[in-house]
Amino acid sequence: MLAPTAARSQDASKEDIAKAFSNAIAKGEIDCSLDKIGAVPGIFSLKPDTLDELFAVPEGVKVEKNPYFSWMTKSRHRAYFMRQPFGNLSVDLTIFGGEVPVEDATLDFVDGKLNGVSVSLFNRGDSGDIDPSEFKRRFTLAGKKMSEQLGVRPRQRKANPTQGLLSEGWTWISEKGMAILEHNPEANMGRPEFLRLKIAPRDAKGAFAAAFQDRAAAVRxxxxxxxxxxxxxxxxxxxxxxxxxxxxxxxxxxxxxxxxxxxxxxxxxxxxxxxxxxxxxxxxxxxxxxxxxxxxxxxxxxxxxxxxxxxxxxxxxxxxxxxxxxxxxxxxxxxxxxxxxxxxxxxxxxxxxxxxxxxxxxxxxxxxxxxxxxxxxxxxxxxxxxxxxxxxxxxxxxxxxxxxxxxxxxxxxxxxxxxx
The missing domain is CATH 3.90.70.30 (Phytochelatin synthase, N-terminal domain)
Structure with missing residues (x-):
């Protein structure tokens, strides 16, 4: 298995990297660390071209589509990472030094600048059931990383069904940026459905800005x-x-x-x-x-x-x-x-x-x-x-x-x- 450009050894020859990548593709499984897109505040300088460079296939390898991620629009407003990009290929997505598996991740760009990152750390539809202790481990570790990176204590956020707010968790807001770690309310009773981490700059727009508000919709x-x-x-x-x-x-x-x-x-x-x-x-x-x-x-x-x-x-x-x-x-x-x-x-x-x-x-x-x-x-x-x-x-x-x-x-x- 081989990780993307961002995580490859600088000492390996181009030929060795290309060969290892080709072998991993042939076996149907590659690694992909998303540590770069979970690093605050450095992530906020990311541009579409930079993302293409970070997750490029090795030089000399020809593929029809990039297996690490795909652009959702021709204008490159949204990038999407997923575990099963093709029927015969599995991508082992991880974050935080490989300690937390990732189901999928979305990066949004507005006017060429990163507007936000959404990372699915668990969802029952794709992963099946999860042991409550493992769910808690992922939640605790992701929260610890956000506190360290943003340098502030989190604020607890409760679900408010009367306002259409159906998730709860913790939010971090500092000069460096914003993050929210959220899950379905029933997760606290041993019935987790999803765990999602969102990271955004302070001037985020649209749904990313709305994620940090206490009302359901951001538009009238x-x-x-x-x-x-x-x-x-x-x-x-x-x-x-x-x-x-x-x-x-x-x-x-x-x-x-x-x-x-x-x-x-x-x-x-x-x-x-x-x-x-x-x-x-x-x-x-x-x-x-x-x-x-x-x-x-x-x-x-x-x-x-x-x-x-x-x-x-x-x-x-x-x-x-x-x-x-x-x-x-x-x-x-x-x-x-x-x-x-x-x-x-x-x-x-x-x-x-x-x-x-x-x-x-x-x-x-x-x-x-x-x-x-x-x-x-x-x-x-x-x-x-x-x-x-x-x-x-x-x-x-x-x-x-x-x-x-x-x-x-x-x-x-x-x-x-x-x-x-």
Whole structure:
């Protein structure tokens, strides 16, 4: 196994490093220390180019994709480290001198500067159950490291469900930066679901800034229209964060995470999956989609509305409180809902059947079945919806004709912040 550039011995020859790396890849397992991205305050000088250099593959080795991490957007606004980047390769992610395993890590950049780091030190969806003593060890060690690096005592933070704050733990705020170490409240009773470390500079923006506040959302509904971009005949909601739901990921919670980050609500798909009790079947039919979104909405104190769902009677309005079928939503009503919400700066959560109708660019032939994606815009001149999948870079912006979109739709949903 071989660690990335940042941790390699300077004495080893380039040929030896390249050979060892190639052998590790062939065996299907490589090491990756994330100590550099957990070091405060040095991490805050990190730029996208520097990250590429720190985690570059050895010189002389040709690979189709960097196995250590991937950029979630072509603009390099978000980098993502994961344990299983490819089906035949496992990456042993660790932090704090190899003492704590890492499930995944996300680095966000704004205007070329690091805006924050989010590190999953445990999540039950990926790791399975964990012994409470091991959970406590990871929590204690990570907390000790943050106290040492930031030079301040932490402040305890309790969950506040009435405000949509569903995690608890400790926060550190100093001149050097900020950190929060959080978990689900039930972890203290021996039922850990996740353990997450977030590190951010004092001038962090968006969801990273919101993570240190005592309210659920960082934006107001009245601010959202400012994010609407009109370019030619296209009308788009800009600045939608990207995630990669991964091989085990659930499209419903991955799409919800992107929406929540857009609203400045600090929650990742591991936490959302726990809240919604979601699994890989959550995107297979509109009722399961609606139930998962309803649970997320209730716990995070947002506003959930079902615009329409496919039923035995056609595409109909649904009362989200008791799931009763209402009036039929016709083609014009479908398009009006899209236009009205996009004009207000509100992306729509869109459940549909993959592979049923053409889309641009074409989807893989083997892709099919129920799926959730996000509608981020429309184009009346071309008569197309603009949408995005939670599959990482290259999936930020796609198109489908209005007719085909309506035909393939299983459900259309909206979640908005409660702060006006």
């Amino acid at each position: 509904v009245s601010d959202l229209p400012k994010n609407v971009i009109r370019k030619g005949s296209e009308v788009l909601v800009g600045d939608i964060p990207m995630v990669d739901q991964g091989p085990k990921g659930y499209c419903v919670v991955a799409t919800a995470q992107r929406l929540f980050e857009y609203y400045g609500i600090p929650a990742d798909q591991h936490q959302l999956a726990q809240v919604a009790n979601a699994d890989a079947d959550s995107g297979t039919n509109p009722i399961v989609m609606a139930e998962a979104l309803g649970k997320i909405d209730y716990r995070f104190k947002t506003r959930f509305k079902i615009i329409g769902m496919r039923t035995n009677y056609g595409f109909n309005e649904i009362d989200e409180r008791n799931m009763t079928v209402g009036d039929r939503v016709d083609y014009k009503g479908f398009l009006k809902a899209i236009r009205d919400n996009i004009d207000d700066g509100v992306p729509l959560l869109w459940g549909l059947v993959l592979g049923m109708v053409p889309e641009e660019p074409p989807i893989a032939l083997q892709a099919g079945g129920g799926h959730m994606r996000m509608i981020i815009g429309y184009d009346d001149k071309e008569e197309k919806v603009v949408f995005s999948d939670s599959w990482g870079a290259g999936h930020e912006k796609k198109f489908m004709t209005y007719d085909n979109a309506f035909e393939a739709t299983l459900g259309l949903f909206v979640i908005t912040p409660t702060v006006k």
